[in-house]
Structure formats: structure tokens, C-alpha cells
Amino acid sequence: MQLDTLKQLVRGIIETRPEEIGCDSCFEELDRFVEMKLAGKDTAAAMPLVHDHLERCPACRAEFEALLAALQKLAEAAP
Amino acid sequence: MSERTNEQWLAALGSPGADYDAALADLRAQLVKGLGYALSAPGNIRPEDLEDFAQDALLKILDGLHTFRGESKFMTWAQKIAVRVAFSELRRRRWRDTSLDAMTEGVGGGEFIPPELIDPDADSEQQAMQRLLLQRVRYVIDHELTDRQRRALVAAVLHGVPPDELARRMDTNRNAVYKLIHDARKRLKKQLLATGLSAQEVLAVFE
Ligand SMILES: [Zn+2]
Numbered sequence: 001m002q003l004d005t006l007k008q009l010v011r012g013i014i015e016t017r018p019e020e021i022g023c024d025s026c027f028e029e030l031d032r033f034v035e036m037k038l039a040g041k042d043t044a045a046a047m048p049l050v051h052d053h054l055e056r057c058p059a060c061r062a063e064f065e066a067l068l069a070a071l072q073k074l075a076e077a078a079p
Numbered sequence: 080m081s082e083r084t085n086e087q088w089l090a091a092l093g094s095p096g097a098d099y100d101a102a103l104a105d106l107r108a109q110l111v112k113g114l115g116y117a118l119s120a121p122g123n124i125r126p127e128d129l130e131d132f133a134q135d136a137l138l139k140i141l142d143g144l145h146t147f148r149g150e151s152k153f154m155t156w157a158q159k160i161a162v163r164v165a166f167s168e169l170r171r172r173r174w175r176d177t178s179l180d181a182m183t184e185g186v187g188g189g190e191f192i193p194p195e196l197i198d199p200d201a202d203s204e205q206q207a208m209q210r211l212l213l214q215r216v217r218y219v220i221d222h223e224l225t226d227r228q229r230r231a232l233v234a235a236v237l238h239g240v241p242p243d244e245l246a247r248r249m250d251t252n253r254n255a256v257y258k259l260i261h262d263a264r265k266r267l268k269k270q271l272l273a274t275g276l277s278a279q280e281v282l283a284v285f286e
Contacts, residue, residue: 001191001192001193001237003198005236005237006192006213006285007285009192009216009236010212010216010271010281010282010285011282011285012236012264013216013264013267013268013271014268014271014278014281014282015278016261016264016265016267016268018265020257020261022253022254022255022257022258022261023242023243023253023254023256023257024252024253024254025254027159027163030159031150031151031152031155031156031159032150032151034151034155034159035151035152035155057242057257058239058241059166059170059241059242059243059253062166063162063163063166066117066118066162066166067117067158067159067162069116069117069119070113070114070116070117070158070162071113071155071158072116073116074109074112074113074116074154074158077112
């Protein structure tokens with residue numbers, strides 16, 4: 001086990017909140033969240049639980065980033 | 080390709096009519112395009128993958144039309160589903176040959192946190208605190224977590240197994256896996272703070 005992994009584990013533990021949403025709720029809200037992001041809004045303030053989940057869950061994070069990139073490029077490519 | 084409103088998408092895809100085929104073709108084309116952008120980073124995409132993922136996503140989208148709540152553009156919602164379909168499949172391929180038993184075999188619990196793993200940059204007082212806190216983490220993992228919590232935590236933290244792949248191996252779903260690990264973290268946090276240190280102080284020890 002790497003020292004970095006260990007520090008990440010401790011940070012993940014300490015930053016645990018009593019209430020966190022799971023992957024399903026995050027996915028439910030993700031289209032709304034990504035549109036707010038595209039509109040340049042403060043998503044952390046507007047949708048803190050989704051923001052928080054994306055910080056913790058690498059799988060959801062990767063999907064969010066891919067979706068964001070896809071929508072940005074689709075918008076650029078649109079006439 | 081014409082821009083459709085949400086209502087127009089739903090009307091066109093909702094029932095077989097004049098616009099159904101055109102809307103379906105438009106949607107498929109947009110999904111393939113979107114996936115091309117979404118998957119531009121990972122290198123393990125086969126040429127036929129984009130079409131296959133788009134087709135699977137299309138079925139999911141048609142199937143779930145009634146669950147679209149109209150809180151975003153229809154296309155955003157559809158692309159979200161396509162990305163989920165693609166990433167799930169790619170993760171499945173990536174982890175296909177890895178068994179959870181093999182990963183957690185010999186890992187009864189907290190011994191995956193080696194006692195000698197101490198930050199060389201920390202001073203001796205800080206190192207002593209690190210040792211103490213890690214000892215506690217190990218103890219909680221060994222004695223206070225359920226077997227499923229322990230397995231999920233070890234696989235996720237140590238091996239980076241994504242939640243859907245963990246779920247497949249634990250006969251549950253992605254959400255439940257997240258909850259298992261969340262419950263484990265809550266327990267661990269409680270016991271770390273029971274040392275009398277504040278959250279800030281614990282973080283500072285591992286700065
Ligand atoms: Zn997640």
C-alpha cells in the first residue's frame with residue numbers, strides 16, 4: 001500500500017458526512033448538474049450533495065467528466 | 080438535423096408515427112457522436128463499440144422514456160445514459176478477469192495497512208501520532224466492520240475496484256456498495272475522533 005493511498009483513505013474517512021447520496025441519486029441528478037456546470041453556475045453551492053459525491057466516487061466522477069466533455073464538444077460542433 | 084424540444088422528442092419517440100423513425104435516427108447519430116467525444120480518452124475502444132454502446136443506450140432510453148423528468152434537455156439526459164452504458168461496459172471488460180476472492184484473499188482485515196508505513200517527511204512526534212491513528216484504523220477494520228463492509232472497503236481502497244464491478248461480485252447493486260463503504264467510513268471516523276483529536280488535527284497528522 002502506498003503512502004498516498006493511505007493518506008487518501010484517512011482524508012476520505014475524516015471528510016465523511018453523516019448524509020451522503022449514493023451512486024443512484026447522483027446519476028438521477030447528473031443531467032441537471034452538468035447543465036448547471038455548462039451554464040457556469042456554482043454547482044457546489046446549488047447541488048452540494050451531488051458535488052460531494054462526485055468528489056468521492058471515482059466511477060461517477062469519470063462519467064461526469066466524460067459527459068461534460070461530450071456535451072461541450074457537441075455544442076461546439078453544432079451549427 | 081432539426082433541433083427538437085423536449086416535448087417534441089417525447090412525442091416523436093413515444094409512439095410509432097411519422098416522426099418516430101426520423102427521431103430515432105437523429106438520436107442514434109447524436110449518441111454515436113457524443114460517445115465519440117466522451118470516450119476520446121480511454122484507448123481501448125474498438126471501432127464497433129460506439130455503435131454498440133449507442134444501440135444499447137437507445138434501448139435503455141426508449142425503455143425509460145417515462146422516467147425522464149424534464150429537468151434538463153432531453154439530449155443531455157440521453158447522453159448521460161449513453162455514457163453510463165459505455166463506462167459500465169468498459170469497466171466490466173477491464174475487471175473481467177479479476178475475482179474479489181483473489182483480491183481479498185489473505186486479507187482478513189486491517190493488516191492491509193502496514194504498521195511500518197509511516198511518512199518519512201514527518202517529525203517523530205507526528206510519526207507517533209500516525210502510528211497511533213493507523214493502529215486504530217486497523218482495529219476498527221478488524222473488529223468493528225461487518226465482513227461485507229470490510230471486503231468492499233479493501234477492494235475499493237486497495238485495489239480501486241469500481242462500485243458497479245464490486246456490486247457484480249457481491250450480488251448487490253452499485254448504490255448498496257456505496258452505502259456499505261459509507262457506513263464503514265462513518266464508523267472509522269467516529270473512532271478516529273474518539274482519540275480526542277479534532278478532524279482538522281487528524282488531517283494535519285497526515286498532511
Ligand atoms: Zn458514485
